[in-house]
Amino acid sequence: MDKTPVIFWFRRDLRLVDHPALEAAAERGPVLPLFIDDAVLREPSGANRLHFLSASLRSLDRSMGGRLVVRSGDPVRVLEELAGEIEASSVVATADFGPYGRRRDERVERELDSDHFSVSFLDSPYAVPPGTITTKTDTPYKVFTPFFRAWTERGRPQPSPAPEVEWVTGPATEGIPEAPEVTADLPPAGEDAAAERLDWFLGGPVHDYHECRNDPGIDGTSRLSPYLKWGTLHPRQILARLGRSSGEDVFRSEIAWREFYADVLFHRPDSARHAFVDTLAAIEYDEGPVADERFERWCRGETGYPIVDAGMRQLVAQGWMHNRVRMIVASFLVKDLHLDWTRGARWFMQHLVDGDLASNNHGWQWVAGTGTDAAPYFRVFNPTTQSAKFDGSGAYLRRWVPEIAHLSDARIHEPARDETGPPAGYPEPIVDHAAERNEALARYERAKGHR
Ligand SMILES: Cc1cc2nc3c(=O)[nH]c(=O)nc-3n(C[C@H](O)[C@H](O)[C@H](O)COP(=O)(O)OP(=O)(O)OC[C@H]3O[C@@H](n4cnc5c(N)ncnc54)[C@H](O)[C@@H]3O)c2cc1C
Numbered sequence: 359m360d361k362t363p364v365i366f367w368f369r370r371d372l373r374l375v376d377h378p379a380l381e382a383a384a385e386r387g388p389v390l391p392l393f394i395d396d397a398v399l400r401e402p403s404g405a406n407r408l409h410f411l412s413a414s415l416r417s418l419d420r421s422m423g424g425r426l427v428v429r430s431g432d433p434v435r436v437l438e439e440l441a442g443e444i445e446a447s448s449v450v451a452t453a454d455f456g457p458y459g460r461r462r463d464e465r466v467e468r469e470l471d472s473d474h475f476s477v478s479f480l481d482s483p484y485a486v487p488p489g490t491i492t493t494k495t496d497t498p499y500k501v502f503t504p505f506f507r508a509w510t511e512r513g514r515p516q517p518s519p520a521p522e523v524e525w526v527t528g529p530a531t532e533g534i535p536e537a538p539e540v541t542a543d544l545p546p547a548g549e550d551a552a553a554e555r556l557d558w559f560l561g562g563p564v565h566d567y568h569e570c571r572n573d574p575g576i577d578g579t580s581r582l583s584p585y586l587k588w589g590t591l592h593p594r595q596i597l598a599r600l601g602r603s604s605g606e607d608v609f610r611s612e613i614a615w616r617e618f619y620a621d622v623l624f625h626r627p628d629s630a631r632h633a634f635v636d637t638l639a640a641i642e643y644d645e646g647p648v649a650d651e652r653f654e655r656w657c658r659g660e661t662g663y664p665i666v667d668a669g670m671r672q673l674v675a676q677g678w679m680h681n682r683v684r685m686i687v688a689s690f691l692v693k694d695l696h697l698d699w700t701r702g703a704r705w706f707m708q709h710l711v712d713g714d715l716a717s718n719n720h721g722w723q724w725v726a727g728t729g730t731d732a733a734p735y736f737r738v739f740n741p742t743t744q745s746a747k748f749d750g751s752g753a754y755l756r757r758w759v760p761e762i763a764h765l766s767d768a769r770i771h772e773p774a775r776d777e778t779g780p781p782a783g784y785p786e787p788i789v790d791h792a793a794e795r796n797e798a799l800a801r802y803e804r805a806k807g808h809r
Pocket of ligand 1: 571579580581582583584587612613614615619679680681682684685688706712713714715717718719721722725
């Protein structure tokens with residue numbers, strides 16, 4: 359093996375097991391593990407995500423015997439400087455498929471790749487790298503089901519054990535960025551915590567996943583999203599262990615949704631901020647002081663619709679929200695309050711510990727009817743019937759909205775209609791769902807007429 363050092367640049371792949379890019383670096387020579395604290399990525403990340411990132415980095419550092427070098431600044435300059443200091447011949451990293459990551463990596467390649475220094479972006483944070491599956495006519499998929507079929511047929515390599523690495527020590531580190539103070543109760547971070555949660559989930563709950571995944575009152579989903587976000591777990595490691603039970607089949611398809619949205623964003627980076635389909639580009643959203651006040655109440659979980667309030671309070675308290683409830687609160691913001699989906703998406707990104715541009719913004723667009731998968735414009739979630747259907751016992755509502763915890767299972771979903779009047783301290787509904795549903799449909803009809 360050549361003794362010239364190689365820089366391994368960790369980004370969204372903060373693990374040692376099943377790490378083809380790290381393995382490739384280790385085969386070239388001694389490895390200097392680097393993390394770059396890039397202000398461009400730091401600024402839009404909320405405190406919860408930064409806190410979790412910091413804890414994930416500490417865990418990674420421990421598993422490498424405290425050798426992680428952290429430097430802050432522009433990635434090109436940091437890499438250039440470090441390569442000079444240790445006389446490295448190359449940098450290796452896992453490829454990034456997001457809009458900023460791709461621009462950054464293209465610049466790194468353009469400015470640093472030369473006869474004397476090689477730049478390699480390998481592997482992917484996904485089981486199938488975004489951009490590699492296309493239709494028979496070589497166009498990107500816009501609908502999930504055919505994408506899922508092609509993704510399933512494609513197959514994938516088995517996960518590999520942690521590679522043998524000769525680590526380089528010596529260069530100065532600025533240290534892992536301080537974790538910002540948070541009030542949210544976040545999950546434990548790191549590769550071991552991810553593996554533990556995966557073992558727990560595959561050891562039982564996955565077999566009931568097809569039946570329990572929509573019930574926010576129980577711990578029926580994997581909660582692996584923050585680990586997937588930071589790559590302390592790779593989807594290959596999950597998929598390789600899934601069998602063919604109904605729960606495992608449904609779980610596999612949920613993993614594929616993450617891959618689908620990454621693929622969509624890869625082909626249409628503009629869809630991070632703008633409608634994916636322009637059919638509804640002319641939809642009228644409310645603005646001004648009343649709209650702002652409604653937005654504030656939505657954020658605080660004070661809409662008077664218990665399932666919406668429970669979800670918004672869970673988001674702040676845990677930096678996470680159950681998927682069914684994400685859909686309900688998103689629909690409420692867009693179709694009951696008539697606010698632009700991007701406002702809600704930004705609030706989510708400020709709080710979610712799993713906040714991910716592709717899954718979040720396309721999750722929002724799916725609900726708003728501006729996204730992929732032929733989401734019909736008339737799909738307006740009724741927050742009261744959704745609540746009764748998916749949280750029938752009211753367990754989720756009682757946990758997050760204590761003001762209404764004393765109400766019976768039948769009454770808890772609609773406290774304003776309780777014969778004793780609305781419970782003390784809990785607001786009346788800020789809007790009337792039936793009226794706002796009609797208003798949303800009228801706006802959609804007008805927007806369609808503008809085409
Ligand atoms: C409005 C809205 C915003 C969302 N924002 C995000 C986000 O920022 N980050 C994020 O990871 N997910 C997001 N999702 C998707 C989904 O809600 C979360 O992935 C899921 O709730 C995470 O919990 P879990 O790990 O227990 O999921 P599980 O049900 O256990 O699913 C396993 C994994 O599959 C993937 N997955 C499941 N459902 C989806 C989905 N609908 N879209 C994409 N991937 C999915 C996730 O990686 C998840 O960890 C959003 C959904 C909506 C409707």
